[in-house]
Amino acid sequence: MDIDALARNWWALARRGLVAIGFGILTLLLPGVTLAVLILLFGGYAPVGAGMLLAGLTGMLAGACSMALGEWVSVTRSRKLEEREIRIESRELGEDLEGEELKLIDHPDPRHAARADEKWDLESFLRAL
Secondary structure (H helix, E strand, O other), rough: OOOOHHHOOOOOOOOHHHHHHHHHHHHHHHEEEEEHHHHHHHHHHHOOOOOHHHHHHHHHHHHHHHHHHHHHHHHHHHHHHHHHHHHHHHHHHHHHHHHHHHHHHOOOHHHHHHHHHOOOOOOHHHHHH
16 A cells, blocks of 8 residues: 555545444444345345345345334233233232232332332222322
8 A cells, every 4th residue: 555645645535434434323323224225235236136136125025024023923922921910910819909918018019119118008009000
């Protein structure tokens, strides 16, 4: 590398650095757009051309479907778990109201930790929800 040429064209190196930083920020903010740009860029320069572009776009679609399915499974599982917990608590409230009230007094609601000096009974807990 010629040091004199680099010294004369320092602005080109600085410009490349700024573009790289901008591209990194864009990647963090809009990863889908960045992926699409990369696929179109490499697809346009590939010797195969349309096949590479089609493969890239198909991969993008498959990735989006995979992410959506994963999110759906996660949300569905969480909802079923919450419904199960509510059924268990409802059954326990029906079977042993006094025991559940003692559990609430021994383990107060963490959302109200600032008022730890108060004794929580079942009615005030249910009102807080």
